[in-house]
Amino acid sequence: MSTVSNKDIALSIIGFLKQAVASKEVAEDYAESMDIAIDCIADAFEVNKDDDKNTIASKFGGKSLPELLKNQTISKQDEPTPIEVDEETKKKADELKVEGNRAMAAKDYPTAIAKYTEAIGLDPTNVVYLSNRAAAHSSAKNHEQAVEDAEKAIKLNPNFSKAYSRLGLAQYALGDAKASMEAYKKGLDVEGDSKSEAMKKGYETAKKRVEELLEDSIATNDRDAGSSEPASGGAGAGGLPDLSSLLGGLGGGAGGMPNFAEMMNNPAIMQAAQQMMSDPQAMQNLLNNPMLSQFMGGLGGRNNNNNQGGSD
Numbered sequence: 001m002s003t004v005s006n007k008d009i010a011l012s013i014i015g016f017l018k019q020a021v022a023s024k025e026v027a028e029d030y031a032e033s034m035d036i037a038i039d040c041i042a043d044a045f046e047v048n049k050d051d052d053k054n055t056i057a058s059k060f061g062g063k064s065l066p067e068l069l070k071n072q073t074i075s076k077q078d079e080p081t082p083i084e085v086d087e088e089t090k091k092k093a094d095e096l097k098v099e100g101n102r103a104m105a106a107k108d109y110p111t112a113i114a115k116y117t118e119a120i121g122l123d124p125t126n127v128v129y130l131s132n133r134a135a136a137h138s139s140a141k142n143h144e145q146a147v148e149d150a151e152k153a154i155k156l157n158p159n160f161s162k163a164y165s166r167l168g169l170a171q172y173a174l175g176d177a178k179a180s181m182e183a184y185k186k187g188l189d190v191e192g193d194s195k196s197e198a199m200k201k202g203y204e205t206a207k208k209r210v211e212e213l214l215e216d217s218i219a220t221n222d223r224d225a226g227s228s229e230p231a232s233g234g235a236g237a238g239g240l241p242d243l244s245s246l247l248g249g250l251g252g253g254a255g256g257m258p259n260f261a262e263m264m265n266n267p268a269i270m271q272a273a274q275q276m277m278s279d280p281q282a283m284q285n286l287l288n289n290p291m292l293s294q295f296m297g298g299l300g301g302r303n304n305n306n307n308q309g310g311s312d
Contacts, residue, residue, distance in 0.1 A: 004060075006045060007055075008055050008059045008060075009045055009049050010042070010044075011047055011051055011055040011056070012052070012055065012059075012064075012065045013041060014038050014041055014042060014049050014052045015052035015056050015065065016065040016066065017034050017037060017041075017131075019064065020034065020050065021034050021035070030281060032050065052200050083124060083125055085122070085125060089120075089122050089123060089206075092122055093118075093119040093122035093123035093129070095266070096116070096118045096122070096126065097119045097126075097129055097132065099115045099116030100112045100132060100133075100136070101132070103115060104136060109136050109139045111142065112132075112136040112139075113136045113137065113140065113142075116129050116132050116133035117133065120133065127156045127157040127160045127163065128160075130149050130153035130156065130163070131149070131150070131153045131162050131163050131166055133149050134146045134147075134163070134170065134212075135147035135166055136165070136225060137149060137170075138166065138169055138170050138173065143170045143174045144170075144174070146166060146167075146169070146170035146173075147167060147170045147174070149166070150163050150164075150166040150167035150170060150183075151167065154167065160190075160194045161190040161191050162189050162194070163187075164184065164186050164187030164199070165184070165196075165199055165202060166184075167183040167189050168181075168183035168184040168187065168203070168206060169202065172202075175215060177206050177210045178210055180206040181203060181206035181209075181210055182205055184202045184203035185203060187202075187203075188200065188203060212229040217289055
């Protein structure tokens with residue numbers, strides 16, 4: 001691209017204004033004002049306003065002003081600011097990491113976290129420092145912070161497998177077995193053919209927990225479905241409960257008589273009684289029920305037999 005002058009820039013602006021008017025990106029009421037602005041720019045920079053297309057093609061590679069500005073913005077956003085760490089700073093950061101490792105071995109987790117944090121401050125490009133701090137946070141039961149550090153480490157270097165192990169452990173400790181299993185699975189994928197025992201064990205542990213939770217959920221749903229079924233048996237004549245099943249389940253009282261206290265505490269019988277009280281037709285149906293007649297006859301027979309054995 002040849003050298004760009006102010007006149008070239010002015011013609012590029014003129015081209016943008018013409019395109020805005022032609023594509024009706026501005027209201028028609030302002031079209032005349034835009035033409036005046038184009039003439040003013042051409043006069044001020046002493047250019048021919050009709051040369052805009054030639055200038056854009058030769059000076060800007062055929063790209064209009066909006067395209068040039070858009071590309072400029074995208075390139076700046078996509079290019080992260082490079083961080084340069086000199087060798088002396090890297091050496092100091094590594095010494096801090098060693099101190100952090102010693103603190104971890106002594107189970108002094110707050111000191112370990114502090115040392116790793118200092119190392120990260122000196123050299124934020126080293127994924128090991130983030131991964132180690134995640135491990136220290138997990139040991140200190142700061143599982144949320146462990147997740148954050150592990151995710152930062154993965155973002156910094158997606159091929160650093162230990163970061164997935166740190167993430168899986170923290171997620172499992174937080175009770176998210178599914179996320180833990182997925183983290184370990186990604187770690188196994190990164191390790192490829194050289195899968196570590198720690199990664200495999202972590203994955204199997206999380207997977208087993210996911211399966212257990214699924215089984216518990218299914219069992220709970222089954223129990224809930226069973227508890228929603230009616231407690232009473234099938235309906236008898238007239239839509240009333242089956243008296244044979246109701247009365248057959250009652251314990252015997254004195255002399256073989258049904259225990260009426262138990263009868264009053266039987267939900268099915270109480271429900272039938274409430275239904276009869278609210279529905280006169282239900283009472284008639286009950287009186288016409290042959291099973292009730294048979295039951296009442298049995299009560300009478302047992303009463304006669306009991307009276308035979310008594311004394312005056």
